Amino acid sequence: MNCLTEEIAMLYADREMSPAEAFQVEAHLPECVACRDLIATLTEENAALASYFQAPLPNRRLTAFSHLAGSIAASITIAVPLQWVVAQVSQASVWVNYVASLPFEAAFRAVRAFAPLMLLLIITQAMSFGMTRRTSQGPLVIPSQETIADSVLATGETVLVEGKIEGNLFMFGRSVEIRGEVIGDVFAGAQEVRITGHVTGNVMAGAETITVSGQVGGSLYAGGRNVHVDKGARVDLEVLAGAETIAIDGAVGRSLTAGAQSAVIAGEVGRGITFGGNKVLVRSGGKVGGDIKAEVPDRNSVQVDPGATVAGKVDVSIAERETSNPWARPGTYIWEVAVLAGAFLVGWLLMHLYPAFFTGTLHNVRSWASAGTGVVALIVVPVAAVVLCVTLIGLPMAIGSVFLYVTGLYLAKIFVAAYLGREIMGGKNGNGLPTLLGLLVGLVILQAVFFVPYAGGLLKFAVLCLGLGAVILQVRRQTLTAAAQ
Amino acid sequence: MPSGEPADVDALVARAQLGDSTAFAALYQAFSRRVVGLCHHMLRDRDRARDAAGDVFMRLRTSIASYNGSTAFERWLLRVAANRCIDLIRQRRLERRWIAEDETRADPPSSAASPLTLLLAKESRTGMERALGRLPAEHRLPLVLRYYADLSYDEIGAELDLEKSQVAGRIFRAKHMLRKLLEETPR
Numbered sequence: 001m002n003c004l005t006e007e008i009a010m011l012y013a014d015r016e017m018s019p020a021e022a023f024q025v026e027a028h029l030p031e032c033v034a035c036r037d038l039i040a041t042l043t044e045e046n047a048a049l050a051s052y053f054q055a056p057l058p059n060r061r062l063t064a065f066s067h068l069a070g071s072i073a074a075s076i077t078i079a080v081p082l083q084w085v086v087a088q089v090s091q092a093s094v095w096v097n098y099v100a101s102l103p104f105e106a107a108f109r110a111v112r113a114f115a116p117l118m119l120l121l122i123i124t125q126a127m128s129f130g131m132t133r134r135t136s137q138g139p140l141v142i143p144s145q146e147t148i149a150d151s152v153l154a155t156g157e158t159v160l161v162e163g164k165i166e167g168n169l170f171m172f173g174r175s176v177e178i179r180g181e182v183i184g185d186v187f188a189g190a191q192e193v194r195i196t197g198h199v200t201g202n203v204m205a206g207a208e209t210i211t212v213s214g215q216v217g218g219s220l221y222a223g224g225r226n227v228h229v230d231k232g233a234r235v236d237l238e239v240l241a242g243a244e245t246i247a248i249d250g251a252v253g254r255s256l257t258a259g260a261q262s263a264v265i266a267g268e269v270g271r272g273i274t275f276g277g278n279k280v281l282v283r284s285g286g287k288v289g290g291d292i293k294a295e296v297p298d299r300n301s302v303q304v305d306p307g308a309t310v311a312g313k314v315d316v317s318i319a320e321r322e323t324s325n326p327w328a329r330p331g332t333y334i335w336e337v338a339v340l341a342g343a344f345l346v347g348w349l350l351m352h353l354y355p356a357f358f359t360g361t362l363h364n365v366r367s368w369a370s371a372g373t374g375v376v377a378l379i380v381v382p383v384a385a386v387v388l389c390v391t392l393i394g395l396p397m398a399i400g401s402v403f404l405y406v407t408g409l410y411l412a413k414i415f416v417a418a419y420l421g422r423e424i425m426g427g428k429n430g431n432g433l434p435t436l437l438g439l440l441v442g443l444v445i446l447q448a449v450f451f452v453p454y455a456g457g458l459l460k461f462a463v464l465c466l467g468l469g470a471v472i473l474q475v476r477r478q479t480l481t482a483a484a485q
Numbered sequence: 486m487p488s489g490e491p492a493d494v495d496a497l498v499a500r501a502q503l504g505d506s507t508a509f510a511a512l513y514q515a516f517s518r519r520v521v522g523l524c525h526h527m528l529r530d531r532d533r534a535r536d537a538a539g540d541v542f543m544r545l546r547t548s549i550a551s552y553n554g555s556t557a558f559e560r561w562l563l564r565v566a567a568n569r570c571i572d573l574i575r576q577r578r579l580e581r582r583w584i585a586e587d588e589t590r591a592d593p594p595s596s597a598a599s600p601l602t603l604l605l606a607k608e609s610r611t612g613m614e615r616a617l618g619r620l621p622a623e624h625r626l627p628l629v630l631r632y633y634a635d636l637s638y639d640e641i642g643a644e645l646d647l648e649k650s651q652v653a654g655r656i657f658r659a660k661h662m663l664r665k666l667l668e669e670t671p672r
């Protein structure tokens with residue numbers, strides 16, 4: 001008999017051979033050291049695997065929970081600044097009185113609609129066990145000789161990525177920069193975001209200043225005060241931005257969609273520009289490969305300098321004043337649907353990822369303790385956060401609690417809706433979870449009821465209190481159980 | 486044998502088959518850890534594993550009638566649990582390709598990888614846990630059923646609708662993938 005292949009040896013070690021086959025192997029073994037060693041190694045390996053499986057499971061409850069809290073906090077770090085920036089810019093726009101043309105608002109709303117999407121993406125990403133974390137109180141550097149073959153969460157006062165990341169990169173800090181290479185998507189929340197290196201996927205950034213001086217292989221989704229694609233830089237696909245000023249000095253492969261006070265194009269946009277806001281300027285040497293569609297206060301607000309090329313036509317429409325009835329505008333409905341879809345997706349995800357947490361919270365919804373806890377939390381948390389902010393040491397805690405608070409508020413409606421939906425439509429398999437249809441029905445009912453004048457506002461308050469209280473009680477219970485285990 | 490196992494399982498089972506509630510409680514006490522563990526390794530989610538295990542014990546009240554004593558009770562129970570998990574995976578289509586046919590698409594494994602024994606010795610449990618989590622279900626499930634539930638290739642084949650040779654191939658591949666994954670993670 002010839003020597004054993006590893007697969008044959010495995011069959012023997014696993015005792016999966018017929019007596020006749022095993023007999024042949026046993027006849028061969030005494031004359032062959034290599035095969036004896038192979039069998040011995042495989043047998044040992046089997047024993048090691050079996051003993052690994054025999055050992056009790058590690059207790060994951062607490063870590064899984066802190067994981068959830070961490071990832072939600074991380075997602076809020078991006079969603080909240082984004083919302084904030086949008087709110088600031090919207091307010092500023094009202095102040096300088098060029099208010100709310102439809103595409104202008106629509107673009108902002110599109111950016112706002114990203115918030116739940118990002119939440120989803122980040123939760124799912126953070127859930128993957130493989131995520132590598134790099135954190136620092138001060139500056140964090142991933143040096144140029146380092147390659148991380150994994151998704152990375154990097155946080156620090158400043159974050160500098162000089163190395164190579166083969167996975168998605170989530171980066172948060174005061175100032176963050178990619179000089180190296182990211183083979184994947186980038187999610188960044190910071191005061192200043194700079195991309196001087198190479199990102200093969202999309203970049204989603206919420207920051208005061210976002211500058212691309214390198215290469216982005218996907219699209220750039222940016223919400224900030226200033227968004228700048230530098231000379232020599234390139235975004236292969238689209239740029240979608242809500243900002244005060246947008247400057248394209250480099251190249252954008254496809255289209256530019258922007259809501260901004262001003263957009264200045266001195267570089268190249270491969271396809272068209274859709275703009276809502278105050279002013280569009282295509283400078284000499286600038287190239288637009290398609291149409292320019294702009295909704296601006298007056299005709300002079302779109303300016304194409306001599307020496308600039310626009311391949312398509314320039315289509316200017318004059319922004320009308322916002323009608324007083326929001327229901328007359330289609331944007332309102334689109335926005336409401338986006339909010340609903342976001343809440344539904346987040347609810348669905350939570351239901352699948354944390355069914356026990358979900359049922360526990362639903363169970364709390366009907367209790368008076370939830371309502372009480374909710375009322376107290378609704379008032380106490382912001383006050384406590386302000387007090388903590390005053391003491392500098394408490395600052396991280398204050399920020400952390402505000403993150404969790406805002407998250408709780410977002411989730412409150414979802415849990416109450418799920419509860420409603422379950423009561424109305426019934427649950428599935430009696431596992432305490434509502435059906436997806438139930439969740440949707442609950443959300444639609446709540447969303448509709450909130451619009452009733454006066455009573456709707458009161459009800460919203462009640463729902464927030466109940467939901468927030470239910471979430472807090474459940475978090476507390478699970479933390480206690482975990483601590484007791 | 487797990488430490489929680491009572492001396493006379495057969496007597497307990499016999500009493501449970503007659504509908505004795507305390508016997509069910511004792512069986513739960515004795516085997517719930519093993520069942521939860523199997524579900525955990527198969528479903529890769531602690532909460533879902535608990536739900537599935539709870540389900541198995543709930544249904545045990547009726548399903549225990551079909552236990553005829555031809556195999557050890559624990560083995561039989563683990564097969565029932567495995568069945569439940571496979572149903573759940575199919576239902577939720579957790580991984581659509583979990584039972585994909587094409588064995589051939591994977592490149593032949595290199596035999597240069599060091600044996601798992603060495604890697605397991607220096608590897609933390611979490612490293613192993615993570616590596617297992619990265620195995621596609623089609624390879625993870627046979628491995629778990631073989632070395633956790635101690636099922637034979639034929640029994641695994643019956644659970645997963647596979648030929649014995651396919652089971653062997655998948656376990657072989659799974660071990661190679663594990664070796665590679667464990668070698669790759671520097672920790």
